[in-house]
Amino acid sequence: MNLILSLEFIKNHRQLVTTWLRILLSKRQFVLLLTILVVSPLGWTKEAVPVSENPEIERRMIALSEELRCLVCQNESLAGSRSDFAKDLRREIREQLIANKSNKEITDFLVARYGDFVLYRPPLRTNTMLLWFGPFIFLLIGTGALIIYLRKRRKLLEKTPLSEEQLKQAEELLKKGSNGGST
Secondary structure (H helix, E strand, O other): OHHHHHHHHHHHOHHHHHHHHHHHHHHHHHHHHHHHHHHOHHHHOOOOOOOOOOHHHHHHHHHHHHOEEOOOOOOOEOOOOOOHHHHHHHHHHHHHHHOOOOHHHHHHHHHHHHOHHHEOOOOOOHHHHHHHHHHHHHHHHHHHHHHHHHHHHHHHHOOOOOOHHHHHHHHHHHHHHHOOOOO
């Protein structure tokens, strides 16, 4: 009996029930959102990155790592990358700077270990010619292909004069079309 009365109440007061359900759901969503906002920053905290005691070494390390590519990210400098590999390389660079090695010695060490790809500006060698001149070669090939395509297209679009017979046929078709199309 109570169930039937409850169902009738719900039918009669559908709008009131849906409003209360929306309020309850929005309160749950608000509590869930608030919980996420309070708890999530706790996972973001990390240990501070160690810096050298000597600001000159740190400045050199940053300048040198800006010139080197992160091998994990590949499109980011070593200084801007957050990968573990980049952190290890920065630590290695810092240690070599503390050992009084020059920037060239450190760069040569990294190139010997990881190849020319670690450099943002690789040297001009026979094995890097395509890297340096490839974009210009592809640009020239693309421009040449475009010119050839446009010339062929122009020839196809040129007007070819109609013969006398074709002109007569066209006039007849136009006359038939203006007379209602019946023969």
